[in-house]
Amino acid sequence: MSKLFPKSANRLPLQLGLFLLVLGSLAAAGINYYATNKYANVGYAPVQPVPYSHALHAGQLAIDCRYCHSNVEKSGFANLPTAQTCMNCHSQVKTDSPLLAVVRKSYETGEAVPWVQIHMVPDYVYFNHSVHVTRGISCVECHGRIDQMDVVAQAKPLSMSFCLDCHRAPEEHLRDTKDAAQAVTKLGWQHPGGATAQTAQGLLLKQNLNIMPPQSCSGCHR
């Protein structure tokens, strides 16, 4: 009687096991890389109705973020500017530009400019802009270097772990709001003393201002 299985078949279970291990690791690596906000959300840069350049306005002209997003210190929602805000300058600058036709129409008729929202958190997440910026968390922490973006793209994942990383160690990010040089809207500012000086300043601010970022569920899921 001839042999049903060749001798090499003895190694088959081991080889199959090894292969499954490789396949499993690859699948886990793929999910880890692709199935989070770092892949799904970062880089989202929708086409806007007006090709407004933050690099020009906030970067080159150095107009403060709050010139347009004027309620960010008072409101939980960082508002988009009214058409009148654009017209403050564009009633005299580039008055005939076809790119601004939507804004002019909005200013005349009161119809909204259909801007596309980029930075989104799920509806079950409570986020308040004013409490962050008035305590010295810069815009750059969540939005990146907007002042260098011609087209705004989401720079940070804005995932739960992203929020918690900062809520657990706010001292690495806190700025002194009394010091105009490190105003929250100065996106390029970094502590001249480096990370250690930043942490020292942050710890002091945290203590003095009694900053206790919530880490409990109901802090954000209310």
Place this chain on the structure above:
Amino acid sequence: MRYLYLSTLLLAVLTVSVLGFRGTPSTRPPIELFPDMDHQAHLKPQAESAFFPDRRADRPIPAGTVSRDDLRDDDHLYLGKNADGTWARTFPAAVKLDAALLARGQDRFTIYCQPCHGALGDGNGITKQYGMTTTPTYFDEKRTKLTAGEIFNVISNGSQKTPEGRQNMLSYADKLTAPDRWAVVAYVRALQRANAGTVADVPADKRKELGL
């Protein structure tokens, strides 16, 4: 066995080439793997709503409504006018003229006024290089003689109409509350005073720092 590994490698390469890398700019909306309750049926600020005819979730305030704590019964504070309707020359009683007010004024001025009027108030802000040529200086005779109430009124309602019927400066009432506008008025006054300053105004011990 070799074919199994090769096809797995092919699959991995295929996945990466289709899905790409993290952070690549994309105009497509983010993929939501688990969209449970991500989008709930409530009105969001500045968002759209199919319920209202104008499709705005933000509703305009009905005419004649006064928000709580926002009864504007103080003409001096809210209009810059005296009881007899003339422009006020002084600051309203509700605004305390102190260093904190000036600091607030400087802060607000830097955000909202400096792009056109310049850090000094000489009308040479950054926007002048881009075509905003009508911005005046604060230091000419006409503007140094303005009353505080008139300056307040310009910030609140924009500049006087030109003969062609347009305003070179529009209202900033939506960006600056009435007390903030008074803080800016105070800072504008400080800029005017600084411009009119002479060496005699600098304390003797500080002159050396300025090289005087």
